[in-house]
Amino acid sequence: MSTLELKNITTVVNHGTREEKTILNDLSLKIEDGDFITLLGTNGAGKSTLLNVINGSLRPTSGQILLDQKDLTPLSEVKRATYISQVFQDPKLGTAPRMTVAENLLLADKRGQKRGLRPRHLKEQLPRFEKLTAMLPNSLSQRLNTFTGDLSGGQRQTLSFLMATLAQPEILLLDEHTAALDPNTSAQLLELTDKVVTENKLTCLMITHRLADALRYGNRVVILKDGQVVLDTRDKTNLSEEKILTYFAD
Template identity: 55%
Template structure:
């Protein structure tokens, strides 16, 4: 089976004055179709660096990255956006606050395609947006004509998720996308995320600091430390783990 994304001996070294620091250390990783991989690790473990390397926002010092078997190591984030979408931790990122919900969704429909200055939305698209928004059930369907900046944090994060998956990506990056939300909203968003991933059959990679979520969701679990992947657990291995076993990995 061909990997959606493959990293080969990927390293990122940054210079701070006279010092050099390795923030991604010889990482090799294959992400296969329908993988839902959760990633955990302490601060500075390399989680965000991994995401930035995959999305093209950070260049590799050494190594390669392949998307659907093609070498994309030197390709820009714009080129990679045809294959990859991302939901950020901050609900304000990834949306245009002065544009309406519907206008933001119309832009998302053009991900990876040539865009014009004019934002248009056909009746068919409007009905599709409304159907998806109603299915979410958090009142977003009543706010399609509202400026995105007036939404609650939860509604805005739901919108970000909807935008990221409206045009099915080859890979969805979930960058601690529930971390800025209250516990109740976070639980709702995670349930919605899991449903969208399963229903739309989307290959996904999710960073989380919630150990319960890391064990509950997905079919693989990566543990990162000092820029390396130190554990890659499959579903069976995850099922056997308890939280105390999980914390022991970090000791």
């Protein structure tokens, strides 16, 4: 696992126009090996922008992104995918709808590997995939040969999470990955998230809009406001929902 460091990250959108806006403002953050951070902030605070800067889908206007002192800043989103996995809020993202559950898992299993024209050996992997999915909610172990596009939103998001963590990425990004699910499925996936991240000691940054979840999960809480870190703590002893809300006030 790895340490991710963001140094003086500034992100300006619509540069040079009347709509110019600074989303991240000279933000610095060090994510230590094995940290499970819950990231909070109001709409527009810069949470998703921060994840997009880390995964490479958005280049910062200035600053550096370092992974174990390796400069990721100039690398494309595709090249960063070797180190970074992400689960998005929309269950339709992160999986291939016209491929089966097993085929999606096979793709995820080969993340970061060189690919060529060779047999995929899918049948040989089915017993392993069945065992992996048996621990998951939503009966995915019985849907290995089902096209992903035919799954429910909860099943598809659970599959996305399994795919993102299958190869144990160096950095795992979760962008409100349970927000679009019903309360029961959301709770199940959060419990699974906590189990997988904790047991595998993954380095994880999870955006959540639920204050209770931020207090319950992870070892560290970070709050963004106006593109800057206004709270970064590992001590949740005296941290309550009421105290968190004070950081959101104007």
